[in-house]
Amino acid sequence: MLNTPGQSNGQLVLSLDGHAVMQSTTLDITETNTPIGGLFFSTFFGDHDPSGAPVSEQHIDFSSFSMNAG
Numbered sequence: 767m768l769n770t771p772g773q774s775n776g777q778l779v780l781s782l783d784g785h786a787v788m789q790s791t792t793l794d795i796t797e798t799n800t801p802i803g804g805l806f807f808s809t810f811f812g813d814h815d816p817s818g819a820p821v822s823e824q825h826i827d828f829s830s831f832s833m834n835a836g
Contacts, residue, residue, distance in 0.1 A: 771797050805831065 769776030776793030
């Protein structure tokens with residue numbers, strides 16, 4: 767949840783397999799009432815050259831994302 771403009775009361779909970787592994791209730795992300803328009807994250811595997819490449823085929827599954835607008 768975004769913070770109230772001018773207050774550090776934004777909230778974030780990161781869960782893994784249904785269990786909260788990180789929580790913050792003092793975030794100060796915005797100074798306006800701009801709504802959240804989406805979620806972006808990025809993953810990376812390897813290195814900047816072929817020596818960091820995986821030695822076999824790899825798969826990853828991202829599922830069950832949820833956002834609560836308050």
